[in-house]
Amino acid sequence: GQNIDQPTEMTATEGAIVQINCTYQTSGFNGLFWYQQHAGEAPTFLSYNVLDGLEEKGRFSSFLSRSKGYSYLLLKELQMKDSASYLCAVTGFQKLVFGTGTRLLVSP
Amino acid sequence: EAGVTQFPSHSVIEKGQTVTLRCDPISGHDNLYWYRRVMGKEIKFLLHFVKESKQDESGMPNNRFLAERTGGTYSTLKVQPAELEDSGVYFCASRTGTGVGNEQFFGPGTRLTVL
Numbered sequence: 001g002q003n004i005d006q007p008t009e010m011t012a013t014e015g016a017i018v019q020i021n022c023t024y025q026t027s028g029f030n031g032l033f034w035y036q037q038h039a040g041e042a043p044t045f046l047s048y049n050v051l052d053g054l055e056e057k058g059r060f061s062s063f064l065s066r067s068k069g070y071s072y073l074l075l076k077e078l079q080m081k082d083s084a085s086y087l088c089a090v091t092g093f094q095k096l097v098f099g100t101g102t103r104l105l106v107s108p
Numbered sequence: 109e110a111g112v113t114q115f116p117s118h119s120v121i122e123k124g125q126t127v128t129l130r131c132d133p134i135s136g137h138d139n140l141y142w143y144r145r146v147m148g149k150e151i152k153f154l155l156h157f158v159k160e161s162k163q164d165e166s167g168m169p170n171n172r173f174l175a176e177r178t179g180g181t182y183s184t185l186k187v188q189p190a191e192l193e194d195s196g197v198y199f200c201a202s203r204t205g206t207g208v209g210n211e212q213f214f215g216p217g218t219r220l221t222v223l
Contacts, residue, residue, distance in 0.1 A: 004150070031209050042112070042199070043151075045211040087151065095141065095153040095164060096201075096212060 002026045004099035006088050011105045012078055020073045020086050020102045028092030034062050034073045035087040037101070043087055046073065078106050110134070112215035114200050120221045126188040129218045133182070133202030139163075140183050141203070141212060142175060146196035154198075157183060169194075190222045 004024045012018040024032070031050035035043035049055055049064035049071060061074040073086055083106045089096040113132045121127050133140045142154040154173070155165040159180035168175070172191070177183040187194055197219050201212040 033211065035214075040216070042214040042216045044214070048209050048211065050209055089151075093164070094139070094156055095167070096143075096151075097153065098143075098151040100148075100150040 002090070002097050004088055004090060004097060006086075006099040006102045008100065009103045009105070011107065014078055014080060014106055014108050016078050017074065017076050018078060018104065020075070020088075020104065022071045022073070022088035022099055024069050024071070024088070024090050024099075026090045026092055026097060029066065030091050030093075032062075032064055032071050033087075033089045033091065033096065034060075034071075035089060037085045037087060039084075046086075075104075080106050080108070082106050112200055112202050112213050114198075114215040114218050116218055117216065118219045118221075120223065121190055122223050123192055124189045126186065127190055127220060129185045129187075129198050129200075129220070131183045131185070131200030131202075131215060133200070134204075134213055137202035137204045137213075138180070139203040139205075139212075140177060141201040142183070142185055143199040143201065144196050145199065145217075146193070151199065154185075187220075190220075192222050195220055195222045 034046040037043040047062035054063045059076045085101040087101045088099040115130045140157040145151045153167040156163045157177045174186045197217040199217045200215045203212045
């Protein structure tokens with residue numbers, strides 16, 4: 001079976017750092033994606049990890065440990081516009097398998 | 109470059125009616141995917157086209173759903189007859205190439221409400 005777990009909701013303050021965790025159990029693994037989705041809009045690509053380690057891209061970083069079935073998305077210097085849902089998705093055989101998403105609320 | 113577009117953005121129909129959703133992928137993207145998110149649940153895969161061929165339709169819920177991609181360009185997803193549990197947001201995504209690491213570009217979705 002396939003199972004992807006993320007916290008449902010998180011809150012943080014503008015300027016702070018937040019880490020969103022994702023654990024997964026899937027049959028077949030060819031990488032893990034993080035997407036950002038603002039309400040009523042399309043999910044937009046943030047990062048892709050296929051090898052263990054940290055990928056840094058500006059204020060956003062993503063980490064993967066394949067042996068632990070674990071990933072996190074790290075957001076630094078939070079801005080109000082970062083309030084959104086963050087979707088963890090695993091790809092095995094072309095299709096994406098999503099978690100339920102983590103709703104992040106950034107307050108002033 | 110235009111992104112993935114979907115039409116309509118919203119559709120409200122009654123149980124038993126038919127609805128057709130349309131997706132226009134990014135030009136040149138051979139891979140086209142349909143996903144669905146029902147209330148409170150995760151986004152779930154429905155099917156995958158490579159050009160006009162169905163590569164994987166393992167996520168299609170039942171035979172009331174029919175997807176087509178004639179000519180390998182835009183795709184339609186028809187629900188006939190619609191049931192209450194079909195309500196949700198239907199997303200389309202497209203991707204270029206064969207590498208699994210290539211990101212999927214998503215459309216804004218069609219919100220379907222079945223009354």
